[in-house]
Amino acid sequence: xxxxxxxxxxxxxxxxxxxxxxxxxxxxxxxxxxxxxxxxxxxxxxxxxxxxxxxxxxxxxxxxxxxxxxxxxxxxxxxxxxxxxxxxxxxxxxxxxxxxxxxxxxxxxxxxxxxxxxxxxxxxxxxxxxxxxxxxxxxxxxxxxxxxxxxxxxxxxxxxxxxxxxxxxxxxxxxxxxxxxxxxx
Numbered sequence: 812x813x814x815x816x817x818x819x820x821x822x823x824x825x826x827x828x829x830x831x832x833x834x835x836x837x838x839x840x841x842x843x844x845x846x847x848x849x850x851x852x853x854x855x856x857x858x859x860x861x862x863x864x865x866x867x868x869x870x871x872x873x874x875x876x877x878x879x880x881x882x883x884x885x886x887x888x889x890x891x892x893x894x895x896x897x898x899x900x901x902x903x904x905x906x907x908x909x910x911x912x913x914x915x916x917x918x919x920x921x922x923x924x925x926x927x928x929x930x931x932x933x934x935x936x937x938x939x940x941x942x943x944x945x946x947x948x949x950x951x952x953x954x955x956x957x958x959x960x961x962x963x964x965x966x967x968x969x970x971x972x973x974x975x976x977x978x979x980x981x982x983x984x985x986x987x988x989x990x991x992x993x994x995x996x
Contacts, residue, residue: 852884852988854958858923865954865992871945872996877909878956881920885960886985889916892929893959893980895973898944900952907935907973908942908954913964932971939970944994951995960986 858878859865867873880894896909910932911921921928926940936942946952965971965979 850884850886850960850986852882852958852960852986854880854882854956854988854990856880856956856990856992859990859992861990863992864951865944865994867994870943870994875941875943876924877921877941877943878992879921879923879925880956880958880990882958882988883919884986884988885916885919888962889960889985891916891961891964892918893961893965893976894921894929894957895959895976896941896954896956897973898946898952898954900946900950902947908944909934909940909956910971910973910976912967912971912976912979930965930967930969930971932967932969932973932976946995948996951993954992954994955989956992957987957989959984 856878858869865878869876869878882892885892891912892914893912894909894914895907895911898906898908911929912932914929918928931939933939934942944952944954959980961980961983962985963983965976965983967975967979971979
């Protein structure tokens with residue numbers, strides 16, 4: 812009987828250790844960015860669910876308007892938000908669809924077709940603002956809508972590219988989250 816109790820106790824301790832390491836025992840969820848652990852934002856859309864199909868309305872095959880996005884979990888001290896949407900499955904490497912930065916700290920959502928909120932950067936279509944999914948025929952691509960809570964405003968001029976925004980964000984990311992959708996033709 813004592814051996815059975817010891818085995819059960821060992822199993823319980825092991826389970827608690829596993830839960831804690833998975834963030835299930837009250838630990839704050841975090842994301843590691845370049846050696847820094849930051850808090851996680853929850854990013855959602857009314858247009859599609861995590862891992863779901865992006866409706867054609869939000870692609871180059873139809874209206875090509877940005878989907879609605881919402882986020883929560885920004886920590887105290889957030890001074891601005893930035894958003895980068897890209898497709899790592901593109902044939903020539905990651906394709907940038909949307910760069911948006913210096914969103915005010917009280918912004919927790921973007922409506923469908925958002926314009927005039929924050930500062931628009933340049934995408935890989937060589938245009939400012941949103942450029943929807945437009946993959947070649949074949950296997951569906953993954954589209955990552957990444958939102959960053961920052962401890963500063965970036966102060967970049969309109970038209971900055973993804974690399975410029977990522978460089979300016981280094982050391983300033985308080986929290987990050989993403990929503991991934993899929994689209995194929």
